[in-house]
Amino acid sequence: MRVKIMIFGLILIFIILLIAFHNKGIPVFLYHHVNETSSMPEELFEEHLKIIKKNSMNTITVTDLLNKNIPSKSILITLDDGYKDNYTNVFRLLKKYNMKATIFLNTEYMDNDDEYLTWENIKEMSESGIIDFQCHSHGHKSIIVEDKVIDISDGKPIFRIRGEYSSKAIIIKDEFYDVFYKYYNEDLKKRKLTEQLKLAQNFISSNKDKYFYYENNEEYNKRITEDFLLNKEAIESHLMKKVTFFCWPWGHRSKEAIKILEKFEIKGFVSTKKGTNSYESDLHMIKRIELREFTAKKFTINLFVGRNLILGKIYSLLS
Numbered sequence: 001m002r003v004k005i006m007i008f009g010l011i012l013i014f015i016i017l018l019i020a021f022h023n024k025g026i027p028v029f030l031y032h033h034v035n036e037t038s039s040m041p042e043e044l045f046e047e048h049l050k051i052i053k054k055n056s057m058n059t060i061t062v063t064d065l066l067n068k069n070i071p072s073k074s075i076l077i078t079l080d081d082g083y084k085d086n087y088t089n090v091f092r093l094l095k096k097y098n099m100k101a102t103i104f105l106n107t108e109y110m111d112n113d114d115e116y117l118t119w120e121n122i123k124e125m126s127e128s129g130i131i132d133f134q135c136h137s138h139g140h141k142s143i144i145v146e147d148k149v150i151d152i153s154d155g156k157p158i159f160r161i162r163g164e165y166s167s168k169a170i171i172i173k174d175e176f177y178d179v180f181y182k183y184y185n186e187d188l189k190k191r192k193l194t195e196q197l198k199l200a201q202n203f204i205s206s207n208k209d210k211y212f213y214y215e216n217n218e219e220y221n222k223r224i225t226e227d228f229l230l231n232k233e234a235i236e237s238h239l240m241k242k243v244t245f246f247c248w249p250w251g252h253r254s255k256e257a258i259k260i261l262e263k264f265e266i267k268g269f270v271s272t273k274k275g276t277n278s279y280e281s282d283l284h285m286i287k288r289i290e291l292r293e294f295t296a297k298k299f300t301i302n303l304f305v306g307r308n309l310i311l312g313k314i315y316s317l318l319s
Contacts, residue, residue, distance in 0.1 A: 029076065049096075057074070091128075134243050289302050
């Protein structure tokens, strides 16, 4: 009997907490491509906007978040990279439903790749007042972070990689891969993968001094500073506005990078960590919910979870 009373009491407390913290969370949704050949077709994205409108949610940008311009029932729509369909599909639908969004740009590809936005697109979107553009690195490159071989593909050793801002890099000379390919064909090709990896690691250890270079702190700082300033200055010079947010490329965060970027007046950092955000958000860790293959029903469920601060925190812990 006591056990039943305790269980009932806990359930009651949980229900009270759910009610008390409803609409106390700010969900931030993450998109990339929005087109018919992607896992987020235009029609499904529009269904998401209809659900947002049906639930009387207020779309805001990260700049609104920074400026504390946060009405009740707030939600953020964010898009990473700056693909062309963000203009042809997303922008049109946002105007249709009078909603805002934030786009994080990889500026190396603007005007240089047909898959991406042009600066003319970006200027038009920015001047509309409904799109906020912020930093996402210039090149969105990856780096090798460990010299342990994790696989071999077509005679090439595969190493662990992460986003370029995440840590110091290991730089491998191009000729190493030619040397390794020859070694692979002569000594490894006919062996089992487990034996290949063991022998390959021995080979790498014997040749690291000749072909591998390990970046130091000063070089790391210089590399990401140069990339970031290209990103920041491109956006600011084309749009004549300050950028204040940085979205981690690949979602890989770095405490060292935060210290560096804060010197350039970056106030907030946007992650791919799942969960929701409070109305007093930790700007060093803006959490998002990524939608790539979600149905309208799943979006509705995630919106409900993200609006509730307690459920959002539980979701973050479980993920």
